[in-house]
Amino acid sequence: MALNVKEALSIIENLQINLNYEIIPIEKSINRVCTDDIFAQYALPKFDNSAMDGYAIRYEDKNNELEIIDTIFAGDNKDTELKPNTCVKIMTGARVPKNTTAIIPKEETKEKNNKIEITKNVKEFQHIRYVGEDIDLHEHLIKKGSRLNFAKITLLSSQGISHIKVYKKPKIAVFASGEELKLHYEKIEDYQIYNSNTPTFLARAIELGCEVTFMGQAKDSVESIKELIENSLEADLIITSGGVSVGDADFTKEAFNTLDFKTIIDGIYIKPGKPTIFGKIKDTYILNLPGNPLASALIFEVFGKLIVQKLRGSRNIFHNYIIGKMSEPLKNKKRTTVIPGDFDGEYFTPSKKRAPGMVNVLSNANSMIVVDENNDELLENDEVKILPINWKFFTDIKKDFITK
Ligand SMILES: Nc1nc2c(c(=O)[nH]1)N[C@H]1C(S)=C(S)[C@@H](COP(=O)(O)OP(=O)(O)OC[C@H]3O[C@@H](n4cnc5c(N)ncnc54)[C@H](O)[C@@H]3O)O[C@H]1N2
Numbered sequence: 001m002a003l004n005v006k007e008a009l010s011i012i013e014n015l016q017i018n019l020n021y022e023i024i025p026i027e028k029s030i031n032r033v034c035t036d037d038i039f040a041q042y043a044l045p046k047f048d049n050s051a052m053d054g055y056a057i058r059y060e061d062k063n064n065e066l067e068i069i070d071t072i073f074a075g076d077n078k079d080t081e082l083k084p085n086t087c088v089k090i091m092t093g094a095r096v097p098k099n100t101t102a103i104i105p106k107e108e109t110k111e112k113n114n115k116i117e118i119t120k121n122v123k124e125f126q127h128i129r130y131v132g133e134d135i136d137l138h139e140h141l142i143k144k145g146s147r148l149n150f151a152k153i154t155l156l157s158s159q160g161i162s163h164i165k166v167y168k169k170p171k172i173a174v175f176a177s178g179e180e181l182k183l184h185y186e187k188i189e190d191y192q193i194y195n196s197n198t199p200t201f202l203a204r205a206i207e208l209g210c211e212v213t214f215m216g217q218a219k220d221s222v223e224s225i226k227e228l229i230e231n232s233l234e235a236d237l238i239i240t241s242g243g244v245s246v247g248d249a250d251f252t253k254e255a256f257n258t259l260d261f262k263t264i265i266d267g268i269y270i271k272p273g274k275p276t277i278f279g280k281i282k283d284t285y286i287l288n289l290p291g292n293p294l295a296s297a298l299i300f301e302v303f304g305k306l307i308v309q310k311l312r313g314s315r316n317i318f319h320n321y322i323i324g325k326m327s328e329p330l331k332n333k334k335r336t337t338v339i340p341g342d343f344d345g346e347y348f349t350p351s352k353k354r355a356p357g358m359v360n361v362l363s364n365a366n367s368m369i370v371v372d373e374n375n376d377e378l379l380e381n382d383e384v385k386i387l388p389i390n391w392k393f394f395t396d397i398k399k400d401f402i403t404k
């Protein structure tokens with residue numbers, strides 16, 4: 001029996017998955033998910049140091065002439081101590097001498113005969129970077145299940161962590177079925193169409209951090225589909241499309257059933273894409289999406305992406321959204337509906353053409369909204385929850401992005 005959207009999402013949220021891990025150099029960990037919480041093993045800064053090239057002084061001496069008693073460079077290991085009416089020439093990043101309570105930038109001093117005079121107001125403790133003000137010792141730096149990106153790599157390298165334990169990339173196998181389909185590099189007859197779904201899911205799974213295998217294309221026979229499924233059982237997830245509705249050539253379900261397929265979801269009350277099937281053979285999950293290209297792509301965005309997040313070991317297994325406004329009104333029929341569209345940073349404009357069988361929709365859409373079955377009309381300027389699809393957030397319109 002078909003499930004509603006919340007029920008289907010909750011099943012995905014609660015999937016119990018055994019994840020494998022590996023240890024890799026941090027430079028190679030971009031977009032991977034870490035298996036453990038990571039805590040700081042060093043405070044940062046490790047020692048009180050200067051934020052400016054200039055002079056370390058005792059604050060109470062600020063109005064006096066100060067004798068330069070030493071010079072300290074970043075990386076020096078000196079234990080110089082400031083005595084009354086002395087100062088130390090210091091470079092940015094160098095450890096401050098004992099008793100330092102202010103750093104005076106070079107350009108705020110006059111130097112003559114190995115002495116300095118301060119020419120500007122001084123605040124106590126100015127330009128000193130204190131131990132631990134950036135990172136405390138034992139601070140929780142990275143949460144288990146976080147995606148590693150350049151900024152997390154900043155943290156890891158600043159701690160001298162060279163290798164990190166990450167979950168293995170999920171293995172995704174993709175194939176399609178349908179006698180009318182030809183692969184994009186094959187010759188095509190007038191009565192045939194190109195298989196655009198398989199390359200779509202291969203590309204999307206790579207974008208989402210998976211390792212993909214293209215398994216080929218099944219013919220419309222139980223035997224052929226069965227062979228492809230059996231060949232794909234090393235994968236963590238098989239994504240296939242087509243053959244899920246009630247047509248005479250829809251053999252996918254039958255092929256699954258001969259292979260001890262355990263159904264987890266059999267249909268979701270959503271439009272498009274109601275005839276979606278999700279299940280498992282042994283340890284391999286199978287997402288059988290509808291053949292219609294837009295329907296399958298949108299179902300993948302709403303449900304498939306979260307399955308991938310689970311398989312990646314990510315802690316982020318829920319959709320997030322941005323609030324925007326409708327740029328135009330929209331009618332909704334009595335079904336929870338996924339509407340692709342374009343969000344310009346303020347307004348969401350539904351894609352003009354969006355029939356389930358179309359291919360020319362998502363290349364011009366950066367996001368989607370999911371409209372509740374009980375909401376039969378959205379008006380212009382109504383607030384909506386916008387979920388990202390292609391979300392790099394650059395635009396072809398030059399905008400003034402400075403907050404004034
Ligand atoms: N009598 C009914 N007919 C249909 C129903 C229904 O409830 N009762 N549901 C409709 C809905 S909704 C959908 S969605 C489709 C699902 O069909 P299938 O998943 O069985 O897919 P196919 O019949 O194989 O193909 C549907 C459509 O998509 C094209 N297609 C399939 N695979 C690909 C591919 N890899 N690349 C590009 N295009 C593909 C295929 O040529 C068909 O046009 O069923 C409705 N019918």
Ligand code: MOO
Pocket residue numbers: 270271272273274275290292295296356357
């Ligand atoms: O709901 Mo079907 O999945 O219209 O395309």
